Amino acid sequence: MEGDYFQGERSMNVRCNCSFVTGAALLMVCLAVPGWASATGTSARKAKAHSKPAQATAVQGSEEIVQKSSAFFAAPPFMAAEDVYAKVVKEGDSTYFLVSLQPRTEFAKGHVPGAVNLPFEEITERSVLKLLPRDRKIVFTCDDGHRSMMASLYFNQLGYSATAMPMGLSHWNRTESAAPLTGSARYPVSTEKADVAVGKAVPAVSSNAGKGNELIAERTRGVLTSRRKLFMNQNEVYEEAAKDGGKGIFLVSIQRPEDYAKGHVPGAINVPFTELASKKSLSKLPTDRKIVVVCYIGHIAAAATLFLNQLGYEAYDLRFGTLGWNDTTEGLGKMKGYLLSLVQDRKYPVERAQENQ
Numbered sequence: 366m367e368g369d370y371f372q373g374e375r376s377m378n379v380r381c382n383c384s385f386v387t388g389a390a391l392l393m394v395c396l397a398v399p400g401w402a403s404a405t406g407t408s409a410r411k412a413k414a415h416s417k418p419a420q421a422t423a424v425q426g427s428e429e430i431v432q433k434s435s436a437f438f439a440a441p442p443f444m445a446a447e448d449v450y451a452k453v454v455k456e457g458d459s460t461y462f463l464v465s466l467q468p469r470t471e472f473a474k475g476h477v478p479g480a481v482n483l484p485f486e487e488i489t490e491r492s493v494l495k496l497l498p499r500d501r502k503i504v505f506t507c508d509d510g511h512r513s514m515m516a517s518l519y520f521n522q523l524g525y526s527a528t529a530m531p532m533g534l535s536h537w538n539r540t541e542s543a544a545p546l547t548g549s550a551r552y553p554v555s556t557e558k559a560d561v562a563v564g565k566a567v568p569a570v571s572s573n574a575g576k577g578n579e580l581i582a583e584r585t586r587g588v589l590t591s592r593r594k595l596f597m598n599q600n601e602v603y604e605e606a607a608k609d610g611g612k613g614i615f616l617v618s619i620q621r622p623e624d625y626a627k628g629h630v631p632g633a634i635n636v637p638f639t640e641l642a643s644k645k646s647l648s649k650l651p652t653d654r655k656i657v658v659v660c661y662i663g664h665i666a667a668a669a670t671l672f673l674n675q676l677g678y679e680a681y682d683l684r685f686g687t688l689g690w691n692d693t694t695e696g697l698g699k700m701k702g703y704l705l706s707l708v709q710d711r712k713y714p715v716e717r718a719q720e721n722q
Contacts, residue, residue, distance in 0.1 A: 425576070426569070426570035426571070426572050426576065426580055426584075427567050427568065427569060427570045427676055427677075429576055429577075429580060430522075430570065430580070430581065430584065430672070430675050430676055431567075431642050431643070431644070431647070431676075432642075433522040433581060434518065434522060434642045434672050435642040435643075436521075437517075437518055437521045437522070437642075437668065438638050438639060438641050438642045438665075438668070438669070438672075439639055441514075441517075441638065441664075441665050441668065442517060442521070442527070442528035442529065443528060443529055443530070443531055443664070444502075444504050444528045444529070444530055445530070445531060446530055446531065446532070446536050446537050446711055446713065447711070449461075449463075449477065449504060449506075449530050449537075450537075450711075450713050453479065453504065454477070454478050454479060454713075454714075457479075459501070460501055460502055461501060461502050461503075461504050462481075462497070462498055462501040462502065462503050462504065463477055463479050463480035463481065463504050463506065464480055464481055464482075464483050464497070464503055464504065464505050464506070464516075465477060465480040465481070465482050465483070465505075465506050465507065466483060466484065466485040466488070466505055466506065466507040466512050466513060466516055467482065467484070467506075467507060467508060467534075467543075468484050469482060469484060471508065471543055472484075472718060473717065473718035474541065474717065474718075475534075475538070475540075475541035475715035475716070475717060476506070476534075476541070476715060476716055476718075477506045477530075477534070477537060477713075477715065477716070478714060478715065478716040479716070480506060480716075481496070483496065483497075485507065485512045485515075485516065485589075486589055488516055488519060488520075488585075488589070489519075489582050489585050489586040489589060494523075497520065497525060499524070499525060499526075501526075502526050502527075502528060503520060503525055503526065503527040503528070504527075504528055504529070504530060505517055505527060505528070505529050505530065506529075506530045506533050506534065506537070507533045507534070508533050508534050508535065508541075508542045508543040508544055508545075509532060509533045509534070509535045509542060509543075509544055509545065509546065509663075509684070509685070510529060510530060510531050510532045510533040510535070510536075510662070510663075510664050510667075511533075511596060511663055511664060511667040511682060511684060512667070513529035513530060513533060513664075514529045514664040514665065514667040514668045515595075515667050515668055515670070515671040516529070517529040517668065518668040518671055518672060519581070519585050519671065522578075522581045523578050523581060523582070524578070529664065531662065531664060531707055532546070532662065532707045534715075536707050536708075536709065536710070536711060537711055537713050537715075538710065538711065538712055538713055538714075538715050539710040539712075540710075541715050544684075546685045546688070546689055546707075546708055547708075548708075549688065549689055549690070549691055549692035549693075550599040550600065550603070550689060550690055550691065551691050551692070551693065552599060552603050552630075552690050552691055553631060553691070554628040554629060554630065554631065554687075554690070554691050554694045554696060555628070555629060555630070555631040555632070555633075556626060556627065556628060556629075557631075558625075558626070558635070559616075559632055559633060559634050559635075560634055560635075561634050561649050562649075563645060563648040563649050564648055565647075565648050565649065565650060565651060565652070566648070566652075567644060567647045567648065567676065568652055568676055568677030568678065569677075570584065570675075570676060570677060572584065581675070584675040584676075585671070585675060588671060588674040588675060593679075594681070595667075595670055595671070595674070595680075595681060595682060596667075596670075596681060596682050596683075596684050597657055597681045597682070597683055597684065598684055599683065599684070599685070599689050599690050602614070602616075602630070602657055602683055602690075605655075605657075606630075606631070606632060611632050612654075613654070613655060614654065614655045614656070614657050615650070615651050615654040615655065615656045615657070616630055616632050616633035616634070616656075616657050616659060617633060617634055617635075617636055617650065617656055617657070617658050617659065618630060618633040618634070618635050618636070618659045618660070618687075619635075619636055619637060619638035619641060619658060619659065619660045619665060619666060619669055620635065620637070620638075620659075620660060620661065620687070620696060620698070621637055621698065622635060622637055623698070624661075624695075624696050624697070624698040625637075625696065627694065627695040627696045627698075628687070628691070628694030628695055628696025628697075629659070629687070629694075629696050630659050630683070630687070630690055633659055634649065636649060638660065638665045638669065641669055641672070642672070647676070650673070650678060652677070652678060654679075655679050655680075655681060656673060656678055656679060656680040656681065657680075657681050657682075657683055658670050658673070658680060658681070658682055658683065659683045659686055659687060659690070660686045660687070661686050661687050661688060661697060661698070661704060662685055662686045662687075662688045662689075662704060662707060663682055663683060663684050663685045663686035663688075663689065664686075666682045666683060666686055667682040669682070670682040688704055688705075688707070688708075692704075692705060692708075
């Protein structure tokens with residue numbers, strides 16, 4: 366999956382039972398003065414007393430989102446298409462619960478057999494919590510795997526056990542995918558380290574929901590209802606990087622350091638995905654530029670994109686990651702062979718909506 370690149374991949378066999386692959390008050394004291402000044406002072410103190418807790422709540426909101434995401438990025442969960450087919454579709458293992466995030470029209474045309482339909486844009490609706498079981502492993506599928514990984518992060522933040530199927534229908538059955546990976550752009554890669562000074566403040570999260578799952582749901586709903594796109598294609602990133610010296614975007618590679626050193630998108634700084642959910646890593650990121658996150662096949666970067674947008678950054682996922690940028694680079698790491706195989710069409714069977722009627 367997105368690799369045995371990360372410790373999460375090595376723990377994947379435990380978490381997903383996958384056999385195929387061996388991530389922030391000072392009070393003002395007013396002196397006694399004439400009555401009109403006293404009244405003014407009282408108003409000022411009240412205003413201060415109300416503004417500080419609000420600021421503190423905003424900082425605490427950011428910290429809570431980071432805390433609820435740290436375990437996920439330490440070991441991002443995946444379940445290979447081959448295992449989904451063998452264990453869930455063929456053997457009918459009831460410990461798993463398949464969910465397709467496809468739009469309803471696409472779901473009707475063809476989806477992984479046995480999956481229930483939950484369009485990605487609806488994942489924050491309250492009714493969804495009644496649909497998804499907490500006593501089973503939820504496996505998300507979609508057209509290319511990217512939205513599946515975002516949903517996996519979101520529901521893990523809420524306390525569910527959720528995983529994603531790499532590359533989605535693009536690998537399962539390409540003809541059923543709305544946007545499959547059909548080849549690599551073969552754009553240049555770099556082995557030069559790019560870095561940036563730490564010290565930038567993490568955005569303070571404003572929320573009406575308080576904390577806990579309500580905070581996560583509200584922040585995620587805000588991202589999805591903004592209607593802003595969350596993904597960028599290779600050619601878009603390439604063109605943006607060429608404009609004004611690349612000042613319009615800020616590239617972040619979340620590859621493992623050893624893989625980043627062997628090949629990454631030129632100009633990208635390295636923040637390993639296992640270290641992403643930390644103040645130190647976040648202090649490297651700007652709040653006034655578009656952040657484009659790059660990983661191996663675009664999946665962990667998709668989760669990172671949702672995470673950063675929850676925190677108030679403007680982040681985008683590079684679709685298909687390094688694989689789609691240049692599939693010849695050794696920056697794909699020790700699982701390069703497996704990642705290349707994800708471009709293949711398994712031609713697994715699909716189910717049509719009418720077949721369930």
